[in-house]
Amino acid sequence: MARPPEFDREQALTRALHLFWERGYDRTTVRDLTEAMGISAPSLYNTFGGKRQLFDEAVATYTGSPTRVVPPALEERTARTVFAKILDIAIREYGSSTQPRGCFVISDPVLVDERQLGRDAIRGRLRRAYDDGDLPEGASVDALTDYIDVILRGLSSLARDGADPAALRAAADVALGAWPRSVRG
Known part of the structure; x- marks a missing residue:
């Protein structure tokens, strides 16, 4: 035994x-x-x-953690608030002092399938936003998905390199400021 x-x-x-x-x-x-x-x-x-x-x-x-960055944000009302919430959660989690800095899924090359699941979830939400008229006519859902992915990878990298939450917030604010604002009427 x-x-x-x-x-x-x-x-x-x-x-x-x-x-x-x-x-x-x-x-x-x-x-x-x-x-x-x-x-x-x-x-x-x-x-x-x-x-x-x-x-x-x-x-x-x-x-499966409730502190994941993408899933909690996907139910926000608009695509811009989805992105804003993703950024808020990323800043909190990537800079946390209770765990390694950055994002585990982003940082490990073998987790390509997990990264793709996140991208697919974001793309699906942005597709819905586009179909609902929440994104400008002609906006590229694929390019916006890539944009969010690049920003998250950058924030993760900055956090792993020791950036403090204020530096992460400053970068995130610039990224959010570049989000397309006009909606179809």
Whole structure:
């Protein structure tokens, strides 16, 4: 009969998430993980299945978090307020002192599928805004989706490089100021 783990699983998972977030999947070793999590390699394998399974669970934890940047903003009334809320959440989360800075999904090259899901969600919301007349005639939903993506990547990068919330807010305010304002009548 296997002995129950002698560590807090959720705390160990959070430590693994933060390590993956800081270093990325490819640059994180099992040894790095066991040291950060305070567990032995056999405990890691018995509890999580292995490095890849642990990473997948860490990603699921991150993407299922109520502090995600994009999903909470998508129900705002207008495309501009969607973008404003995305920026507000990004500034708060990317600069948080309770976790690694920046965005985990943006920072790890292996998370391309997760990034695409976010882009698709933004594109879908902007398509709806365009169809509702909330964006100017001729506005490119694809270009605006790319614009939001580029801004989020930039804010994440600035945060990872140590920018304070005021610098993130200043950049976000410039980005928001460039948002198209005219609507169809």
